[in-house]
Amino acid sequence: MEPVTLSRDEHQVSRANISKNALKVLYRLHEGGFASYLVGGGVRDLLLGRSPKDFDIATDASPEQVKGLFDNCRLIGRRFRLAHVIFGRDIIEVATFRAAHTEGDGGVVGDTGRIVRDNVFGGTLADDAIRRDLTINALYYNIADFSVVDFFGGVEDLAARKIKFIGSAAERITEDPVRSLRAVRFAAKLDFNLDGDVTEAIAEHSSSLADIPPARLFEEVLKLLQSGHGTESFEQLREHDLLQYLFPLTAARLQHNDEYLARLIGIALRNTDSRIQNDQPVTPAFIYAVMLWADIVEASARHEERGMPPVPAVFAAADEVVPGQLAATALPRRFSMPMREIWALQPRLYKTRGKRAMRLLGNPRFRAAYDFLCLRSEAGEELESYCQAWEKMQELPEGQELLLSAKSRARQSRTQRRPRNGQRSSDKKSAS
Ligand code: ATP
Ligand code: MG
Numbered sequence: 001m002e003p004v005t006l007s008r009d010e011h012q013v014s015r016a017n018i019s020k021n022a023l024k025v026l027y028r029l030h031e032g033g034f035a036s037y038l039v040g041g042g043v044r045d046l047l048l049g050r051s052p053k054d055f056d057i058a059t060d061a062s063p064e065q066v067k068g069l070f071d072n073c074r075l076i077g078r079r080f081r082l083a084h085v086i087f088g089r090d091i092i093e094v095a096t097f098r099a100a101h102t103e104g105d106g107g108v109v110g111d112t113g114r115i116v117r118d119n120v121f122g123g124t125l126a127d128d129a130i131r132r133d134l135t136i137n138a139l140y141y142n143i144a145d146f147s148v149v150d151f152f153g154g155v156e157d158l159a160a161r162k163i164k165f166i167g168s169a170a171e172r173i174t175e176d177p178v179r180s181l182r183a184v185r186f187a188a189k190l191d192f193n194l195d196g197d198v199t200e201a202i203a204e205h206s207s208s209l210a211d212i213p214p215a216r217l218f219e220e221v222l223k224l225l226q227s228g229h230g231t232e233s234f235e236q237l238r239e240h241d242l243l244q245y246l247f248p249l250t251a252a253r254l255q256h257n258d259e260y261l262a263r264l265i266g267i268a269l270r271n272t273d274s275r276i277q278n279d280q281p282v283t284p285a286f287i288y289a290v291m292l293w294a295d296i297v298e299a300s301a302r303h304e305e306r307g308m309p310p311v312p313a314v315f316a317a318a319d320e321v322v323p324g325q326l327a328a329t330a331l332p333r334r335f336s337m338p339m340r341e342i343w344a345l346q347p348r349l350y351k352t353r354g355k356r357a358m359r360l361l362g363n364p365r366f367r368a369a370y371d372f373l374c375l376r377s378e379a380g381e382e383l384e385s386y387c388q389a390w391e392k393m394q395e396l397p398e399g400q401e402l403l404l405s406a407k408s409r410a411r412q413s414r415t416q417r418r419p420r421n422g423q424r425s426s427d428k429k430s431a432s
Helices: 020-031 041-047 063-069 125-130 154-160 169-175 178-190 198-205 207-211 214-225 230-239 248-255 259-277 284-291 293-305 310-326 333-348 354-360 366-378 384-395 397-416
Strands: 004-006 036-039 056-059 073-076 082-087 090-096 107-109 115-118 139-142 147-150
Touching: 020 036, 020 056, 020 063, 020 082, 020 090, 036 041, 041 139, 041 154, 063 073, 063 082, 063 090, 147 154, 169 178, 169 198, 178 198, 178 207, 178 214, 178 230, 214 230, 214 284, 230 259, 248 259, 248 293, 248 310, 259 284, 259 293, 259 366, 284 293, 284 333, 284 366, 293 310, 310 333, 333 366, 354 397, 366 384, 366 397, 384 397
Parallel strands: 056 090
Antiparallel strands: 004 147, 036 056, 036 139, 073 082, 082 090, 107 115, 139 147
């Protein structure tokens, strides 16, 4: 396999656009005598003139050797072992070249052709390249001479705006069905087209997405819906019939033309995209609250008919509905708890007068619940007067004070419950 190599003056990847931390890791590996390449989104996005979300590095150093070079390094992932070099919140991912499974222990392929474990080290750069998913994701920037190495015509496909698998799309998706989600995600994010056989391969070989661990699919949901291109990603998921593996309840309702839900989701995703654009915080609690809302309404109406008061009825509905979602994608408790609270606050927001109503402004979840109420109103429910009333109350001096105290309480509970791992995937490349 002979790659095309573009020398420093034949491409526009510049060290000025690579993060300091990524450069540190690249140089330390190089000085340690190892191969050291930037790969994946870092190279792809820089070649497109975009700023990369994160930087991934590939090397011939084993994970243990990488760990030996950095104090701030942690090895993660069982199925696809990786080194994370940690700089505060910034994590640089370092992957070791893999060799063919025939070259040693540590490689396992299941009956269905799915790669269960991929940890045979000692491969070459070419071995590493052929294991990657798309041609545009297998471009390497060599820190030794600042060249870009392209094995599969990735540079050409970037220019042609093509999402193309390395080798047979059908085989690559069979090896790891999450690649279907990745293909549509990059099509959405980059506004690229799926190459010839990709659509067909997705249609024929994605059903084993149902066997992927829910936690890995949750990570994919975050990348699909919370990276600033949620609207396009969601459209792609629907177009390729992939939504059912991530949000089965939602997919079933949209299949039956639930127009209200479609509007609700559309507005919510547009809001999320623009919040990300403006560097405002977003949370999966809100997106999941939106996706499951129609099921919550239906189930809680049933409980209310049997005489349950509105708020307990919502919690009872959540107990019924949420497990069906968790079977598809996980949702860590730090998100599922606030999601339930957003729902449970809805009936309480229908009372906009009196001390009790005023006190709601001090609830740490008030703001999200209020946004949710206004979203429902925008999607066509008759809630406009409540939205306006709450807007006015937030502007009162007393309201401002309560909102501030709610904010600091929310911050406190966040720092107490901060997850050690953040939202990073610990097993991103693995097939399971
Ligand atoms: P971004 O970080 O912008 O979402 P990316 O391409 O960097 O995009 P990552 O998930 O960070 O995506 O993965 C880094 C690289 O690892 C990819 O570019 C690809 O080469 C490889 N990769 C990741 N997941 C897989 C997979 N499931 N199968 C094959 N290769 C993968
Ligand atoms: Mg990346």
